[in-house]
Amino acid sequence: xxxxxxxxxxxxxxxxxxxxxxxxxxxxxxxxxxxxxxxxxxxxxxxxxxxxxxxxxxxxxxxxxxxxxxxxxxxxxxxxxxxxxxxxxxxxxxxxxxxxxxxxxxxxxxxxxxxxxxxxxxxxxxxxxxxxxxxxxxxxxxxxxxxxxxxxxxxxxxxxxxxxxxxxxxxxxxxxxxxxxxxxxxxxxxxxxxxxxxxxxxxxxxxxxxxxxxxxxxxxxxxxxxxxxxxxxxxxxxxxxxxxxxxxxxxxxxxxxxxxxxxxxxxxxxxxxxxxxxxxxxxxxxxxxxxxxxxxxxxxxxxxxxxxxxxxxxxxxxxxxxxxx
Numbered sequence: 001x002x003x004x005x006x007x008x009x010x011x012x013x014x015x016x017x018x019x020x021x022x023x024x025x026x027x028x029x030x031x032x033x034x035x036x037x038x039x040x041x042x043x044x045x046x047x048x049x050x051x052x053x054x055x056x057x058x059x060x061x062x063x064x065x066x067x068x069x070x071x072x073x074x075x076x077x078x079x080x081x082x083x084x085x086x087x088x089x090x091x092x093x094x095x096x097x098x099x100x101x102x103x104x105x106x107x108x109x110x111x112x113x114x115x116x117x118x119x120x121x122x123x124x125x126x127x128x129x130x131x132x133x134x135x136x137x138x139x140x141x142x143x144x145x146x147x148x149x150x151x152x153x154x155x156x157x158x159x160x161x162x163x164x165x166x167x168x169x170x171x172x173x174x175x176x177x178x179x180x181x182x183x184x185x186x187x188x189x190x191x192x193x194x195x196x197x198x199x200x201x202x203x204x205x206x207x208x209x210x211x212x213x214x215x216x217x218x219x220x221x222x223x224x225x226x227x228x229x230x231x232x233x234x235x236x237x238x239x240x241x242x243x244x245x246x247x248x249x250x251x252x253x254x255x256x257x258x259x260x261x262x263x264x265x266x267x268x269x270x271x272x273x274x275x276x277x278x279x280x281x282x283x284x285x286x287x288x289x290x291x292x293x294x295x296x297x298x299x300x301x302x303x304x305x306x307x308x309x310x311x312x313x314x315x316x317x318x319x320x321x322x323x324x325x
Contacts, residue, residue, distance in 0.1 A: 001043075002035045005038060008025075012029045023108065051100055052100045052103055052113075055111075055113075056115075057096075062117075063117050064115040065115060065116060065117070066095060066099070066114075066115050067113075067114045069112065070113060072200035072201070072203040075196070075200055076200060077102070079156050081105045085105045088101070089101050089102055128194070128196060129195075131178070131195045131198075132179035133177050134178075134210050135176060135177050135210065135213075136170060136176065136177065136178065136199070136208050136209070137170065137211035137249050137320060137321060138170040138171050138208055139206075139207055139250075139254055140314075140317070141310065142167055142171045142313065144207075145167050145207055147160055147163065147164070156204070158201060162190045162191075163189075163201075163202070165187065165189030166181060166198075169181050169184075170320075171313070171317060174320035175249055178192075178195055178198060209249075209250040211250055212249065214249055216248075219248060220248045220322050223246035223248045223322070223323075224246075226245075227245050227265060228265050230245060231261050231262055231265035234261065234262075239255070242257050242258070243261050247321050248322030249321045249322045250321070259282060259310075260314065263278060263282055263311065264318055266278060266281050266282070266285075267324045268324060271325060275308065275311050275312060275315065276308075278315075279308045282307055283303075283304055283307065
């Protein structure tokens with residue numbers, strides 16, 4: 001197995017035509033998956049690629065109907081197919097056929113779809129109104145918000161004239177709905193053409209999440225105990241996305257940089273700690289490599305100053321998320 005994997009890796013590096021343009025091969029080789037992972041995922045009796053139409057047919061036998069993509073960003077063709085391709089797909093009334101055609105136009109190795117029993121569809125107006133009423137919470141600081149982020153087919157760019165005022169308002173005011181934000185007097189940004197698209201792309205950044213009011217004190221206490229324990233186990237819990245944390249405002253797990261989790265744990269143990277004291281404590285406790293990029297994606301000439309800026313910006317966000325008081 002290992003020898004075969006290395007042979008394929010050499011062919012991939014040499015530009016073999018059926019490997020160099022293969023997104024799955026690129027992920028397997030460039031992300032350094034080991035042969036055991038490849039065997040577990042793909043070399044077993046149950047792994048068999050299927051067309052979307054085949055999956056939909058099998059689910060239909062259980063009276064399950066296709067609703068849409070599980071990943072919000074996948075619902076918007078404008079980011080992944082050309083206008084001509086979108087026009088061809090849009091002219092097809094059958095959603096199963098349309099999805100099958102869409103797969104011919106996209107480069108992706110894994111579909112994540114939702115099928116339900118007893119589907120009840122909303123009108124476009126009902127959908128827009130519903131999404132405009134979903135509370136959203138910001139989970140990172142404004143300076144690091146990705147107005148350009150990676151998607152399976154390339155980069156997605158968010159117009160700052162639309163999205164920057166939304167991000168700044170969520171950072172300042174805490175979880176709010178888009179409807180509430182856009183109704184504020186003197187709203188400085190351009191309104192999005194589609195609430196569905198605005199909510200979808202914000203969720204796709206992984207820096208914004210659907211939120212809920214924080215009313216359960218016992219749940220908050222449990223989340224903070226989990227996070228306190230996680231802060232003691234950062235080396236074994238850390239992933240490429242960060243360290244998993246329990247976030248009361250989103251009723252779910254999220255990811256934070258290790259330095260953020262250490263800060264949250266410190267503030268819960270020492271609630272009267274001011275910003276200067278927190279910066280000093282983080283400088284003493286956090287990994288030096290973390291401090292080099294704290295509060296931004298580039299190394300700072302003075303990591304302590306960058307750390308102070310991060311604390312000043314993120315403390316309010318940690319509070320909005322229910323991670324600290």
